[in-house]
Amino acid sequence: MPHPASSPPQSPRSVAIVGAGIVGMSAAHFLSRAGWQVTVYDAGAPASGATGSADGAVSIASKKPGPLMTLAVAAVRFYEHLTETGILGDEYLPRSTFVVASVEEDVGVLERHASHLEASGVSIRLLKGAALTGAIGAAAPSAIAAVEVQGEGHAVGYRVVERLRRLGGFPIRRNCRVSGFNFSKGRIVGVVTEDGVEPTDAVLLATGLGSASFLSGLGPIRPRKGQLIVTDRAGADAPSFPGPLMSCRYLVSKGSQAAPGVTESRSLGLVIDPLRTGQFLIGGSREDRDDRETTDADVVATLLRDAVELAPSLAQLRVIRVFAGLRAATSDGLPIVGRVGGAENLWIATGFEGDGICLGPLMGRLCQQMICGEPVAHDISSLDAARFGLSLATAA
Numbered sequence: 227m228p229h230p231a232s233s234p235p236q237s238p239r240s241v242a243i244v245g246a247g248i249v250g251m252s253a254a255h256f257l258s259r260a261g262w263q264v265t266v267y268d269a270g271a272p273a274s275g276a277t278g279s280a281d282g283a284v285s286i287a288s289k290k291p292g293p294l295m296t297l298a299v300a301a302v303r304f305y306e307h308l309t310e311t312g313i314l315g316d317e318y319l320p321r322s323t324f325v326v327a328s329v330e331e332d333v334g335v336l337e338r339h340a341s342h343l344e345a346s347g348v349s350i351r352l353l354k355g356a357a358l359t360g361a362i363g364a365a366a367p368s369a370i371a372a373v374e375v376q377g378e379g380h381a382v383g384y385r386v387v388e389r390l391r392r393l394g395g396f397p398i399r400r401n402c403r404v405s406g407f408n409f410s411k412g413r414i415v416g417v418v419t420e421d422g423v424e425p426t427d428a429v430l431l432a433t434g435l436g437s438a439s440f441l442s443g444l445g446p447i448r449p450r451k452g453q454l455i456v457t458d459r460a461g462a463d464a465p466s467f468p469g470p471l472m473s474c475r476y477l478v479s480k481g482s483q484a485a486p487g488v489t490e491s492r493s494l495g496l497v498i499d500p501l502r503t504g505q506f507l508i509g510g511s512r513e514d515r516d517d518r519e520t521t522d523a524d525v526v527a528t529l530l531r532d533a534v535e536l537a538p539s540l541a542q543l544r545v546i547r548v549f550a551g552l553r554a555a556t557s558d559g560l561p562i563v564g565r566v567g568g569a570e571n572l573w574i575a576t577g578f579e580g581d582g583i584c585l586g587p588l589m590g591r592l593c594q595q596m597i598c599g600e601p602v603a604h605d606i607s608s609l610d611a612a613r614f615g616l617s618l619a620t621a622a
């Protein structure tokens with residue numbers, strides 16, 4: 227059901243979108259289609275932030291029950307819609323995710339999460355014994371139970387951004403850091419970069435971790451590092467992976483389900499993602515320790531050991547690359563989307579942590595609806611910036 231717009235309908239004017247990640251580029255696409263004159267600014271290149279260093283799970287399986295799970299269901303349907311209408315080409319790959327419990331105490335976590343997924347209208351299949359080994363040939367004999375989460379998919383973040391860039395309709399200013407704004411009568415009237423000031427009628431901040439420098443009161447946003455491993459291609463005779471395998475511990479490390487004794491600042495939840503290329507992406511850590519995109523042998527070794535335990539055939543593969551990225555995490559695990567105090571023509575969409583590839587296109591569409599003063603297609607009141615008392619700092 228559409229939700230009321232918070233501002234009156236706006237006729238198309240100019241809008242500055244700061245940040246060319248998946249969220250900013252999606253908003254740019256929809257605003258441009260709505261007739262707005264869009265300019266995108268990025269301090270680096272498109273997808274040079276978290277969007278370029280992510281796995282691409284367009285997944286409901288891992289979401290925390292509540293608004294995030296509800297929005298993820300809508301986001302997956304939106305990917306399907308963008309595929310049907312040709313906007314995304316073949317960038318979205320539908321598939322199931324398999325959440326696997328390998329120790330008895332995780333079975334309760336798995337069953338609890340499965341009931342939340344069912345209550346959100348997601349089709350699932352509980353697999354045990356022969357049904358489990360039949361469905362997931364690659365799973366180790368130690369796997370006790372699994373839940374197949376049906377009707378979700380995968381999309382590579384930087385490829386989605388590239389697709390939207392090619393569809394075009396708006397300029398992208400690369401290597402162009404926005405350092406602040408000019409104001410008149412409570413409104414932003416200009417975007418300040420080192421090249422000068424450019425006039426604008428509206429601004430969307432889609433700056434990921436860079437959002438902090440624009441805002442006062444943004445204590446709740448922080449970098450959360452993730453380390454990922456890429457393998458070589460598996461041989462044709464390797465056991466089958468019908469989709470990504472996600473350890474039940476992943477739900478716990480992401481905060482989607484609680485489990486006793488997991489409170490560390492570095493947690494390792496495992497996802498083994500079979501890529502279209504035949505390679506595997508193995509991840510990922512969630513580390514609140516630093517903001518450097520660095521990898522370390524300790525985390526990589528632990529992820530690999532866990533991966534081989536869950537799917538022994540991976541031991542035959544070569545590791546060809548390890549890398550790390552920084553997620554923009556909030557203290558309550560929800561993104562921040564909506565109006566920001568301090569200027570009446572300023573919107574923000576940030577704090578997507580590990581969910582922005584999934585949610586990005588839908589959030590871009592909802593930002594377009596908000597900025598155009600149209601009814602917003604989904605309830606995003608729980609994402610409101612007001613919950614953190616955010617407002618625009620006078621200069622970034």
Ligand SMILES: Cc1cc2nc3c(=O)[nH]c(=O)nc-3n(C[C@H](O)[C@H](O)[C@H](O)COP(=O)(O)OP(=O)(O)OC[C@H]3O[C@@H](n4cnc5c(N)ncnc54)[C@H](O)[C@@H]3O)c2cc1C
Pocket residue numbers: 244245246247248249250267268269270271272273274275276277278279280281282283284285383402403404405432433434435436437451452453454509510550551552553554575576577578579580581582583584585586622
């Ligand atoms: C290891 C890892 C694995 C992940 N796996 C998944 C997954 O499987 N599924 C999923 O849904 N999500 C995943 N994510 C999360 C996802 O990548 C992010 O949530 C998403 O990319 C956020 O997109 P964004 O557009 O908000 O931010 P970003 O992609 O970070 O883009 C922000 C942009 O703003 C620019 N910028 C910042 N400040 C300024 C400024 N002052 N002026 C101009 N430009 C500026 C930056 O250069 C950057 O390009 C993962 C993330 C990581 C790190």
